[in-house]
């Protein structure tokens with residue numbers, strides 16, 4: 001069953017306005033906004049505007065778009081962290097607003113960009129937390145939980161630092177441990193919000209391949225926010241381009257990725273070509289800063 005999004009609207013302006021009005025006993029918004037230290041985002045701050053989309057299991061979706069266009073907000077709405085102003089998100093046929101956090105945790109796992117664990121748990125303990133939705137209170141993990149954690153730690157390579165404290169790892173190592181925790185949740189859908197931002201290219205490719213394998217073998221649906229268009233093009237089935245809170249294009253890389261679209265969305269001038277090594281279309285960029293018409297590499 002897909003995640004279905006119907007006519008979704010959300011605005012941080014509305015959200016903060018509601019809170020501010022309650023706190024300040026209905027003081028008109030204009031007065032609140034008049035203060036230069038206002039809590040309100042500017043009038044043109046991005047909102048999610050009328051998104052309709054289905055995310056299916058067994059498919060890898062990449063969400064691309066400029067800073068502040070609403071990618072993380074969209075993900076937060078999809079996983080129930082934020083409530084839409086109007087419209088609905090249906091998770092496996094049920095309105096996400098009607099589901100408990102535990103129900104949602106059995107359906108979706110998230111690796112977020114700046115996730116942290118502040119308590120000095122060991123990496124193994126953190127990865128085991130992925131099994132919490134399935135372990136009854138005051139019970140021990142089952143042999144299935146232990147086997148799954150072991151398997152995921154080996155696949156992701158975090159078994160090498162299983163007994164180290166999460167607070168003492170580098171940014172990339174910590175991100176890999178949190179990735180392993182999300183995989184252990186073993187959910188039909190996995191959300192990645194710039195989950196590779198701290199990782200070197202070796203570990204990025206290794207984890208993308210693991211995710212891709214799970215899409216093909218377990219039928220998992222993956223929805224990933226990327227800034228790297230080329231990585232997204234190689235590993236995803238469907239690219240979703242966003243701009244100012246709206247979806248401007250959605251489809252297979254080979255069908256939709258072209259120079260005009262990237263220029264419209266990001267205001268850069270790429271060259272887009274099929275790359276036989278990458279087995280995908282890829283975008284190349286260049287610096288316009290030259291000396292006597294030559295770049296620093298010529």
Ligand SMILES: Nc1ncnc2c1ncn2[C@@H]1O[C@H](COP(=O)(O)OP(=O)(O)OP(=O)(O)O)[C@@H](O)[C@H]1O
Nearest residue numbers: 012041045046065066067068069070071072073074
């Ligand atoms: N907690 C918040 N309160 C008020 N406004 C917010 C909040 N979080 C985000 N925004 C605003 O909402 C808009 C969308 O933010 P969001 O984080 O969804 O963008 P994004 O596309 O994920 O950006 P990036 O690529 O920079 O991570 C931005 O204008 C941002 O300033």
